[in-house]
Each structure stands twice: as structure tokens, then as C-alpha cells.
Amino acid sequence: MRTKLFIIVISLLLASCVSDSKKELFTSAASEVQLRGFQSRAFDTTDREKTLRTVIATLQDLGFVINKADSLVGLVSAAKFANQDSAQITVTVQQRGQKQTVVRANVQQHLKAVETPELYQDFFNSLQKAMFLTAQAVD
């Protein structure tokens, strides 16, 4: 009897501290400014289509399968598979001012947003080689 009561009390305590899983909708560990900082790079080009094509080729070389591409919106989404594991990426390509194009990538893996700046750096390293242009920080 006492053990049962104990379990019930523990469960009630647990219930009181578990947050609403619907709140996942807008949660992120990093701030918006930080996110944009490490997820974006600017390139000195105005050729959006060529940039998109280079992004597609880079993603393929990184082992991603292209799911969707939209030249009008400037978007590519892709997934990477290895047995039960998968990772998803969305890359957007937007014109910035008169001379630059901004590439932004965001990745999710293992039910989480990837918010490690170094990982995005890996992506932009490969991309800038393929672009023959330097990836510049966006401020």
C-alpha cells in the first residue's frame, strides 16, 4: 500500500514539472541573431540560380538526397539517410543588396535542431570551394 502511494506521489510530482510538448513549436537554444549568424554566409555574386545549383551539387557530395528545389523561392531541401538515422537540411538562397547573395542553412537531426556553429562551418567550407568564392559572415 505504502509503495503504491509512493509511486502515485512521485508520478504527480513528475507531471507537475514536465512542460507542454506543444511548446517545442518555437523553442531554440540559440537566439535568433546567433542562429542567423552561424547559419548564414554572404557571397559576392548576384547569380541566384547558379548559387542554387552549387548548393544542390554540394549537398549531393555531402551525401544528401535532394527532396525539393524551388528556383522561384530560392530553396533546396534535402535528407541524409544511414540505416534508421536521418538528418534534414533546408537551404535558402536570397539576394542581398545589389552585389551579394546570402545562403542560409538549417539542419535537424536526432529530433533536435543542429545548433553547433562548427557543423555549419563544415557546410560553408565545402560550399565556398564549389562556388570559387569566399563565404563571408553576415552581420
Added chain:
Amino acid sequence: MMIKKILVALSFALFYSEPVLAGTFGKDGNSDAAKNEISASDVLKLEAESMAQRQLQTRKYSTAAEEKIISACIGVLQDSGFTVENTDAKLGTILASKQREAVESGQVAGALIIAVIFGVAIPIDKNQSMFASIVVSPAASEKNASLVRITFSRLVWNDRGAVSKAERLEDPEVYQTFFTKLSKGLFLEAQSI
């Protein structure tokens, strides 16, 4: 008693035979069976076999008419029962999929043996979604030539509704088959890159 011994011996022999083992643990003909998970830090890194993958998945065709290639690709996919989900003619991308059964006899046999010996039911693969992702682009090295890169992948669900496999297909034969069909559709010879 004797029967039980024979059964155990037989099941071990079967269990360790390659096809059953492969079927049970999902290690099929796919050459990347060794890597089970993408490690979080490597997700955006260039893999060692990246170049080999590119060669496997890409062929060059001596035409600059991308729309013609896209149409021919879609034709080949339709011939194989795929439905097209998404295309972007300007970027030369196509995504197609098909849903099929994924029951494999080797795996069923493995599950049956384990059920008989240990009395536990292990999940077996039931359904799969197969994807074909194609990108057609101009060949950088040559004028009037286009590159076609296709990647086949699939998601498999077991009879409990959980994803049991999410993998890129790396069997050279499937790629060879696709490009043979595409060459016929285009009346052009495919060249390796």
C-alpha cells in the same frame, strides 16, 4: 529431446547463414552497412567515399537540352512505377517516390526461428517508400553536355509501424539499370564521369 537438439542445430546453421542474418539485422547488399548512424559532428562533412558516390550516381550525356533529359527521366521513372512528387525545371531537379511491400523471406524465416526458440516475436519489415532524386545540370567541363545525377534511397517500416531502415541505395546495378533505360529513352550514349 532429439528433435529439439536437431531443431536448435538447424536453427543455428540457418541463423548464421548470410541471407537470414542479413534479413534479420538489416545488413543487406548495401555496401554502407557498417555505418549505422550519422555521427552528429559529421553530418555536414565530406565523406571519404563522396567521389566514388558521385561517379556511381552520375552520367554525362552529349546534349544541352535539359528539358529533354528531364522528360526522359520522368518517362523512365513512370515505366518503373514511380509517381513524381516535385520538379523544378529551372534547377533541373526531380523527386519521385513509390510505396511497396518490403517483406523479405529471409527475414521472415529468421523471425520464425527466433519465435520458436526464444518465444519472442521480433518485428519484420512490412512497407517501404522508395525515392528517386534526380538533378540534371550543365557539364562544367564540356559545352553541349549535361550531367544526370540520380540517388535512390528508401524508408522501411516494420510490422509495428516503426522505421526500421532509412538508407541510400548503393548497389551499382540499380544505377546501371537506370542509366541504360535513360540512354534508350534519349537515344544517346551515357558516358562515365
